[in-house]
Amino acid sequence: MWRLRFLFLLSLALSQVAIAQETIPESLSKKGLDPSRIIEMPVQGMVAYEAQNGSLVFMSKNGRYVFQGKVTDVWAANELISGEQVYESTSTLPFETMGVNFDDYDALTLGTGSRTVHVITDPLCPACAKLSEAMVELKGEYTFKILVLPALGGKSADLAARVACEKDRERALQALLEKRTEELPSPQNCNFDALQSASLVSDLIGIDAVPYVVAPNGKISRGMPKKINEWLSENSDAKAVAGQPMSVTSLIDNSSPEQASGTGTTINQKLLNALK
Numbered sequence: 001m002w003r004l005r006f007l008f009l010l011s012l013a014l015s016q017v018a019i020a021q022e023t024i025p026e027s028l029s030k031k032g033l034d035p036s037r038i039i040e041m042p043v044q045g046m047v048a049y050e051a052q053n054g055s056l057v058f059m060s061k062n063g064r065y066v067f068q069g070k071v072t073d074v075w076a077a078n079e080l081i082s083g084e085q086v087y088e089s090t091s092t093l094p095f096e097t098m099g100v101n102f103d104d105y106d107a108l109t110l111g112t113g114s115r116t117v118h119v120i121t122d123p124l125c126p127a128c129a130k131l132s133e134a135m136v137e138l139k140g141e142y143t144f145k146i147l148v149l150p151a152l153g154g155k156s157a158d159l160a161a162r163v164a165c166e167k168d169r170e171r172a173l174q175a176l177l178e179k180r181t182e183e184l185p186s187p188q189n190c191n192f193d194a195l196q197s198a199s200l201v202s203d204l205i206g207i208d209a210v211p212y213v214v215a216p217n218g219k220i221s222r223g224m225p226k227k228i229n230e231w232l233s234e235n236s237d238a239k240a241v242a243g244q245p246m247s248v249t250s251l252i253d254n255s256s257p258e259q260a261s262g263t264g265t266t267i268n269q270k271l272l273n274a275l276k
Contacts, residue, residue, distance in 0.1 A: 036083065040090070042206045045061050056080075091219060094218050100201060105194045105195070107146055107198075108145075108147075109169070110177075111140065111143045112139065112143060113140060113141045115142050118145050119145065119213055120210060122156050122160070123156055123159035123160060123181045124156050128210055128211045128224075129179055131213070135177075138229065146176070148160050148176060149202055159182060161195065162181055162184040162187060164194065165187040166185070199266075203266040211224050215232055
């Protein structure tokens, strides 16, 4: 009986996100099942529920399904057994151990710093334009690897294609930084393989906002950090990852653009629709 009441509590906690202590039955409190925090997973409809007693439960958002057994972040080769490990997994991307190299997708490069920052941007995104200005100011401290993708769809797909097909990468970079991508020539006889692969990677990772910034230590910022200089400084120490992670590139090699589609319109779908 208490199990049903526990699931009801989970559903209530998830719907309210922050649940007041007094709403939890005393019997459950004694069992140590007061919610400590709820972490939304980068998997549609799934969250991690950490109780006050330290126990960890993975479940559907509505509290109906609870998943038992071992949960492993295969990209980082880490078993997730604590709330802190879950949070670390959902807020970082270990690009190096994932086998993701932005240069493989003809990324634009800005800066000469020893620490690398990965950026996914859209030519028509206002916040992305502000980020471009900040990157120019920080190019002496960091090296920015920039993928230009049509996250906003529509005209963005055409502009992203122009950037991708510009053989002079420095010219393409300056056009992006100066918001002049529409002045780049229209694609003609262009090989879009790198752009499509980059779009597929973004879908596999689950890019849901631009700009999307990954600091040198793998920390993610969905949107431009408010104080990007401080944020990058705080997240500049690279973290070692143990074990043998699964390469994202192997997933790409075994999938097609059509297989990358999920709910909604992904970046890859927007690109493919525009290139048809």
